Amino acid sequence: MKRDSKKAVRARHQDDDIYAEMFSAILEQRLSPGTKLSEDALCEIFNVSRTIIRKVLQRLSHEKVVEIQPNRGAFVAEPTPEEARDVLEARRIVEAGIMRGAVRTAKPSDIKRLKSMIAKEGKAIEQGQHSKWVSLSGDFHLELARISGNHALAEFLRELVSRTSLIHVQYQSGQMGHQSCSCDEHVEIISALEVGDEETSVALMDAHLNAIEASLDLSDAKADDDLYRIFAKDTAIAAGES
Amino acid sequence: MKRDSKKAVRARHQDDDIYAEMFSAILEQRLSPGTKLSEDALCEIFNVSRTIIRKVLQRLSHEKVVEIQPNRGAFVAEPTPEEARDVLEARRIVEAGIMRGAVRTAKPSDIKRLKSMIAKEGKAIEQGQHSKWVSLSGDFHLELARISGNHALAEFLRELVSRTSLIHVQYQSGQMGHQSCSCDEHVEIISALEVGDEETSVALMDAHLNAIEASLDLSDAKADDDLYRIFAKDTAIAAGES
DNA sequence: AAAACAAAAAATGTGGACAATATGAAGCTT
DNA sequence: AAGCTTCATATTGTCCACATTTTTTGTTTT
Incomplete structure (x- = not known):
């Protein structure tokens, strides 16, 4: 049944490809820290079911480049x-x-x-x-x-x-x-x-x-939310305008 | 609806309990290297679905105390x-x-x-x-x-x-x-x-x-299969008997 | 108008069903 | 009888549907 063709070798382990893709995306800084990694979105992007995406996210989570917050989802890690x-x-x-x-x-x-x-x-x-x-x-x-x-x-x-x-x-x-x-x-x-x-x-x-x-x-x-620092002057301006 | 009761705190994350149980079982040497960790068996033991067991096995695999062989299953790791x-x-x-x-x-x-x-x-x-x-x-x-x-x-x-x-x-x-x-x-x-x-x-x-x-x-x-070393003399005997 | 509450929507967590693969057994050929 | 092929069984891989939780939206009340 020719199940050991080149295609079979490539087809098995879709996870690895997706993992590599996401890992390098983070390493090459195309994904910024804090970015939400929605499961559904990744499913559509890579055309696989959530099972695969979840496996990949957990692996990335174990390697500390992704943080999984229970019931909230996965995010690109933001090291303190x-x-x-x-x-x-x-x-x-x-x-x-x-x-x-x-x-x-x-x-x-x-x-x-x-x-x-x-x-x-x-x-x-x-x-x-x-x-x-x-x-x-x-x-x-x-x-x-x-x-x-x-x-x-x-x-x-x-x-x-x-x-x-x-x-x-x-x-x-x-x-x-x-x-x-x-x-x-x-x-x-x-x-x-x-x-x-x-x-x-x-x-x-x-x-x-x-x-x-x-x-x-x-x-x-810079530890916790950047927002406070980023918008510190903006709120001041807003206060002046009002 | 009282979702933050003590029970809820304990009920969430069944994975962690099962992970800890298996991890200590390996650390305390109640699980020998090479032991097959059948998913169905673990499901019955811990009364959860394979989804949970698989998550635990993958975590243990990432920590190198369990080895997952594709399409063959999970085994307690046998370090070379x-x-x-x-x-x-x-x-x-x-x-x-x-x-x-x-x-x-x-x-x-x-x-x-x-x-x-x-x-x-x-x-x-x-x-x-x-x-x-x-x-x-x-x-x-x-x-x-x-x-x-x-x-x-x-x-x-x-x-x-x-x-x-x-x-x-x-x-x-x-x-x-x-x-x-x-x-x-x-x-x-x-x-x-x-x-x-x-x-x-x-x-x-x-x-x-x-x-x-x-x-x-x-x-x-002792590197690869012990079998060769263990049965080295046996095969010699068998050869003598024939 | 602001805050608080309630309902709806969206996302994650889990279990089960089906498909693909590996293992073991039976049958067939030589 | 030995070796190979074919089939049956068991286990893992994947997908999908439902349950739970979170987040958002809309309403109400003060």
């Missing part, structure tokens, strides 16, 4: 400042361990691949494709995790990176001075990795993540 | 030796970071609670309640994570601890010499923590986790 600090601290700890592993296990072909990835990052920055760069930057860190060989850590970092993307959207400070040089930091890290300098590469990664956190505005003012 | 090494390495990295955090944030009341937890561990060991001790030992590590204040790391460690429990069942070497003194290692860690000695407490935790890994038999012989 505390959560943001936790995620960045976790990344410093985890990625230090990953760097130590990668220094030992990195092959020349790995270094080559990492360099080409950084080159792509540079192009994305040149062309002003910010969201693409965010995605590529995440891939760089995940590639290091893969090279280190620890699958458990790699999967956890994948979660942390996606959460970092959301954090970036929500708490980027106005200046944006950091991002253009972040690619350079990647270059330095690989240079240290290439010559097998464990301590330097770890230190550079730590500094890199610190720089990312420093580029954020994690003052608790 | 490689997975076991990854989990223990991840724990060394993560718990080192947690110790550094805990040294800074631990209050006297926290120390007190940790000591009482260790006391419970000692009692469980005295009374030969092995599975209870495993559970309590995990709680000790998780309490340190809670004290450190990093929620992201704490949740990840929770996953690692539960996986460690499965690993323990599957790869414990015959001698068992380690476990009786593991409680003592916890005591030493807290002693260092109490006096605020960061480096020593980190080193002790690292040694503790190394001791756990050393107590396991992670030779790849």
